[in-house]
Amino acid sequence: MADILDRFFYARTLAIVGASSDPAKLGGRSIRHNQQLRYSGRLLPVNPSVPMVQGLPAIASIEDLPDDVDCAVVALPAAGVEKAIEDLAKKGVPLAVILSSGFAEHSPAGAAVQARLVSRAREAGMRLVGPNSMGGMSFVNAMSATFTSISEHEGRDFPALGAVSIASQSGFIGSHLMGVLRDRGLGIAKWLATGNQADVDLSDCIAHYARDEVTRVIVVYLEGAGRADALRAAFDLARERGKPVVALKAGRSDLGARAIASHTAALVGDADVYDAVFRRHGVIGVASLDELADVVAALDTGRLIDGRRLGVATVSGGFGILISDVAAQHGFELPELAPDLQTRINEAYSLATTRNPVDMGSLVRFDTAVAALQDHGYDALVFAAGHFGLVTRLAEQLYAYVATARDREPERFIAVVACLSEAWCRKFQQLGVFVCEDPARAVRALAAVSFWNKAAPDYAASDIPDTGFLPIEGSVALESRNERGARDLLRAIGVPVVEDILAKSGAEAAVAARRIGGRVVLKIVSSDIAHKSDIGGVRLNVDPSEAEAVFDDMFQAVRERAPGAHLDGVIVSPMISGGIETIVGVKRDAVFGPVVMFGLGGVFVEVFHDTAVEIAPFGRTTAHALIHAIKGYPLLLGVRGSPPADLEALADVLCRISVFAATHAEQFESLEINPLLVRPDGVLALDALVAGPNAVARSMSADATS
Known part of the structure; x- marks a missing residue:
């Protein structure tokens, strides 16, 4: 298989090294999961101490494994991992997922061991996920290689098979997202936690999901990236394949960055830079888990928004106002309905407010408003029913109206703003309708869908650098140690620079000022002084007649305040106004x-x-x-x-x-x-x-x- 992650997500033979008979322990949970999921492949528990593990025959050692193992899950104490990886490499196992912690995220000694793990694996042509990984799951393959407790949530089960795939540096965040999306009525295709990313990283996961036939939406939680070019290439591949990527970048503050260093030893770049990378590659950057879940739910409908015209129908004027406010902030328009459509609504229900938003006051004849909005041809429709969605008979009524609208226009983006049970959320989501209980969050998610639809096909072409901007030859200017080199560099690049004359005496300063004409600026030239104004090295608005005296006075002041600095003279430039x-x-x-x-x-x-x-x-x-x-x-x-x-x-x-x-x-x-x-x-x-x-x-x- 060309893609190493095929060995994970489509594993037919899965070995658990450090398998436990206790399904609550690290090495026991994935075995229990696979039994619950009815994994159809071979599950091979490796444990030298017992003959059976959770009803499966135990294998005494890695050496005793068959030769066709696709993936091995290592669930051992940190001290035993290096030997296990050595044995798996000798056995020819192509991929190992290391659940164990205590490596680069823990100490320099742990980092050294982690480096040896990667070196040995590469020598053998084996790939590693982790260490310090929670593993992952493939609902496509009904397979678990993780110790998540998601199946133990009260009254809930594993997520259903769906079209959303998750790549997360944090196993807990990835597992949490599975639960959140499940409770929104979404299904999951695949999930993998990359942990310390010693080898396989987020870019590998994103590229795999981009090529995957099942995945429709890619979710990414990242703390830091090591292979920037690979990450950007993966983003581009996802865009080329029509797979939106929704990314939550953690560590946007100094405090958060320090927390990451202790958690995964990830290399953290500036948050603004990540935002720029996301924009460049058409990735939807989000600021919170709530926003991520909203955007993913909106994209999971499979419908896009081609324009900025929203049609809104509500059961409350207040909801209409809230939606209108946020829509304006995100550049959406709410054009009024055509007069004949307003008349149609009033004839059906005289108390309705028929502009846009349409306020029906209740779900009475709400279907008339829905049909009128569709006939107007808006780019997206928003139907707000609020807490009425928790009243069973009203939820049924709302669903019937929306289902009819969906039948009329299968590709129109439709959002329902309502409080709904998990069962109703699932029904609407399966209908291809986005559900969100908060109007502001709903509109923000619509804006994200609109961004991706616009950015996905168009952004790359706009970023080709202009061939007229040729690079300068050499780097002589970079080796200069005074201000003049910087100006020469800017001129070589083609940046207009203010006129200036270097003066090494008061008399030369006076001549320069008269040559420039008008009032001037005098500034000390010294590579040893970064902030010249702080020590009196800058004089503004100087009359040419005063230039010589100002030069002498400034030179004396700077010598007193920075006695060790080498002074090359003074730059004389015109005072500039306007702009x-x-x-x-x-x-x-x-x-x-x-x-x-x-x-x-x-x-x-x-x-x-x-x-x-x-x-x-x-x-x-x-x-x-x-x-x-x-x-x-x-x-x-x-x-x-x-x-x-x-x-x-x-x-x-x-x-x-x-x-x-x-x-x-x-x-x-x-x-x-x-x-x-x-x-x-x-x-x-x-x-x-x-x-x-x-x-x-x-x-x-x-x-x-x-």
């Missing part, structure tokens, strides 16, 4: 490499943190999306009579910076232009800082504008 201050930055993310950040510059960055990020490199379409993503975007369009900023010039700079960052990823640590002044007739870099691995070049040509 919008923005910031463009590049950082090299530990996981995904260079990313470009854009936002409002100056105090806006420090106070409002109004920035957005995108993975480098990218072209103009993505550059414009990056610009549009910040909250301050309307400022760039012109306010109170001011002309709009030159967004094409800004997009050009963002593209050029992104290509430079991607081209020089190994030589390049960070870049920042703050501010990049965006004016009606172009852009101008006023400040810059560039850092390579061996040198830093800073340019502070004009610390502020007037």
Whole structure:
């Protein structure tokens, strides 16, 4: 089998190493599960101490296993795992799932053992899941290789076979999600917990699900990614195969990141970078387990939303208001019904409010409202019945109305906002209707479905970098240790930079100021001083007649406050007025490499943190999306009579910076232009800082504008 996870999800012979006669223990639960599921393959418990394990003949040792084992589940204390993997490798078992903990997530010594496990497995051509994994389940194959307690939930059983597959670094979160989705009426196809991801990781799972004929929706819980390129390729494969991926990234705070380090020893990248990766690859990023369950339930219906026009019918005006508020936030429209359709509703029930949302006040003649909304041709329909769904006769009535609507339009996206029993949730879900008890959550899920439908076919083509932005030759500028190298670098990239003249004396400063004309900025040039304004190394709005005296005074002040710094002189630049201050930055993310950040510059960055990020490199379409993503975007369009900023010039700079960052990823640590002044007739870099691995070049040509 080309895909190693076929050996897991379609295993015909499954060995349990460390099998237990006690179904409550780590090595006993999967045996009990498989008996409950009526697993049709061979189940081989390995236990040298007893002749029988839960009614199955025990195998004394790994050496005694048959040669056709597809997968072995290792449920031993950590001290026994290394020997077991060695024996399984000798036996030629292709895949082992290590449930045991006490490895890289626990200590440096455990990490060393984990590394040896991987090395030995690779020598033998064997793959590993885990360690510190909860294993997984295949409902396609009625097989369990996990110690989850999901089948012990009061009044509940295993999930039914469905079209949702889960890949989770956390076994408990993955198991919890199975239960949550089951209780929403959804079925599960496959689930695997990757644990420490020493070998098989989330990207392997996602790629397997993307190729899988049963899976329709892919759920991902991730804490950190080690193989960024493989993860991104898996996301793309899922999109190409028409499989939406819904991802919950944990560790979005410093506290959360520390928790992850102790839990799975995962490499954690910046949360904003993950969000950018999700957008780039059409992945639906969610912020909570509730939101994940909602979005998955909406996608599991198999219906998409092609536009932004919602038709809403409710039993309460309040529900209509709540839905309208959230719909507006997510860019949906609620166009009024055509007059003849409003008349039809009023003729059926005179107390109805017939605009959109249609408020019927009750379920009386609700079918008339449903039919009218369908006849108007909205892109998606929302029917809100609230707690009426818990009244059996009303639930039956609502179901009949919605079933009729589904028969009329099999492909229309329909959402029901109502409190329903698990049985009714399952019936609606099987009808291909999304159910959610909260109107705000329901609309957010609709927005996610709409995003995926739009992003899936279109996003990749928009991200091809413009061939006009060729990489600069060499990296001489990165090795320069003063501000001038940074400016030269920006010019080589094609970024307009403010005029400047280097002066090494007060007299030269005066000459430079007169040559520039008008008021100027003087700024100390020194690779040893990062924050020049903090020690008096920046003087603004200087008249040319005062330039010589200001130079001498500033030099003296800086020497006193930074006596060890080497001073190369002073940069003289014109004071610049007008335009919008923005910031463009590049950082090299530990996981995904260079990313470009854009936002409002100056105090806006420090106070409002109004920035957005995108993975480098990218072209103009993505550059414009990056610009549009910040909250301050309307400022760039012109306010109170001011002309709009030159967004094409800004997009050009963002593209050029992104290509430079991607081209020089190994030589390049960070870049920042703050501010990049965006004016009606172009852009101008006023400040810059560039850092390579061996040198830093800073340019502070004009610390502020007037």
